[in-house]
Amino acid sequence: MSPLLESFVTVSKDSHFPIQNIPFGVFSTAQQTTPRVGVAIGEHVLDLAAVAHAGLLNSIEGLQDPAAVFDKPALNEFMNLGKPVWRATRLAIQKLLSKDEPALRDNTELQSRALVKQTDVTMHLPAQIGDYTDFYCSREHATNVGIMFRGKDNALQPNWLHIPVGYHGRASSLVVSGTDLHRPAGQRITPQNNTGPFFAPSAKLDFELEVGWFVGQGNPLGKRIEVADAKDHIFGMVLVNDWSARDIQAWEYVPLGPFLGKNFGTTLSPWIVTLDALEEFLVDGPSQTSPAPLAYLQEKHKTAYDIDLEVQIKPKGSSKFERTTLSNLKYMYWSVTQQLAHHTVNGCNMRAGDMCATGTISGPEKGNFGSLLELSWNGANKITFQDGTERTFLHDGDEVNMTAYKDSASGYRIGFGDCRGKILPCLYAQDA
Structure with a gap:
């Protein structure tokens, strides 16, 4: 066994950035x-x-x-x-x-x-991000959302187990950790006022726990990236908080999907962790046998990463962050390499600096849920903090921090740092 690599720079044992990382x-x-x-x-x-x-x-x-x-x-x-x-x-x-x-x-x-x-x-921001695609690749998250809005018998749409579902997001509103964001306003309806939409600040502002990945070398228009080669085209990963206005999203998403409920701001952690730094945490992902993916999405090697993903919230007026979620990247159903292979299978050309995100990553237990939509079950249940503060969705002044790391068997920790942002009051409270 080779001796453990050490740096002349002092690095604490719990640092996310030992010499084994180099993000x-x-x-x-x-x-x-x-x-x-x-x-x-x-x-x-x-x-x-x-x-x-x-x-x-x-x-x-x-x-x-x-x-x-x-x-x-x-x-x-x-x-x-x-x-x-x-x-x-x-x-x-x-x-x-x-x-x-x-x-x-x-x-x-x-x-x-x-x-x-x-x-x-x-x-x-670590790159000039020309294009941004957000996927929807956690089976647990998709199932939870489907049960909420369509019932248990129709939780997953018919295509979900066959393709990594995704939509094209807005690169211009991607921001680096530490950037505060204003609460968005838009059209929405409520159970009490469902005869037509009205314009108001979002009342269901949420976080989404995601991992983003950056394209390194891209592909020419018309030529796809094979799933077996996809790792060679992924430069590395960051944490992503895909802030979501659930009430605006609920009104707009039929028939073409998310739009204004998502594109008012998406927060990224600043350090890109390379796939080489994460190699030792590769594990088998969820079973994909029923049904098996089509041939271009089938993988023969370990494709999931055993990385703990944590969400902490500091409610307005509180002095500290408290953990609300502990999930794991290994729960994700469609791997990042499958996401890239699917994205290019029609000949779509990717370019250096393009970013994709996984979609909310939830696990099998409530403590693993990667959004307040799930934790509160669309507002039906309250999340209570140590000082008695209660939340179903985010209030103005609330801060959200996401972090991710894994401890190596050799004693060091590989981490992503922080992905942090605070919600500021809406700038447009009057009817448009």
Whole structure:
């Protein structure tokens, strides 16, 4: 058994960002306001532009001009270089940060410029996201929602066990963790006033616990990505809170699906965790034998990830976050590789920086439910916090934080950091 890789940078045991992780993101500082690429290591960010300008990344095969690639406000150019370059770069960074490598360890002047405390940085969206697709891939979530609105006998639509259902979202309203969002307003109806719609702020504002994944190298228009090759086209994953106005959504979704109830804001965690960093947590996913998928969606290897997913809420006026949900990525029925294969099977071309999300990830027990719609059963049940505060849906001033991690058998933790946002009052309370 090889010795455990260690960094000269101090990393606490419960940090999400040990040297075994090396997630990529985009950051800026007060001293250098132009965003550039970095990786997280412990409580610090390693400025890849700074170490590249110092010549410490020049030996990476396939990375012709690392300073030019990493001195950019987005990861798209790096993503487009392909998996061999992503992997070689991550390994080179791990070597550079290791306790036995003197190049950065013994260069205190470069360290002072290249290692920045995370508390001193501003994080940005990690890529220029040209397109965003949201899937609906948790069987438990789809079943719960179906039971609520169609009854137990018709919970899943006839196509659900045959295709990863999805819809095209709005890339322009994707925001990075820490961005506060205003409560949306729109058309809705209520049981007390169901003769016609009225315009008002959403009264059923919800979170959705999701995982997002970024396309690295895309595919030409007309040529699909095979499911067996899909991992080579996925750069990595982030956490996603797909905020949802359930009452606006309920009125609009027939016949073409979600629209204004979803596109007012979607929050992403800032660090993209590579699939290589998650490889040790691969497990078998849910059985897909009844019915079996069509041939282009069939997979022969482990395709699910055993990653704990947690939602915490801090109600307005409270001093602390409390956990409302503990789910797991392994519960998801359709894998991220099946999602990508299905997305391109008709010849749809994906591009570097495109993002997809899994849809709400719920598990078999109530404590695993990934939305307030399920936890409150569409408002029928109240969620009670330790100070006695009650919620069915989100109030103005409530904060939601999502996090995800898994502890390795070797003693370190691979995590995603935080995906946080607060609900501000609606700007448009009057009838339109």
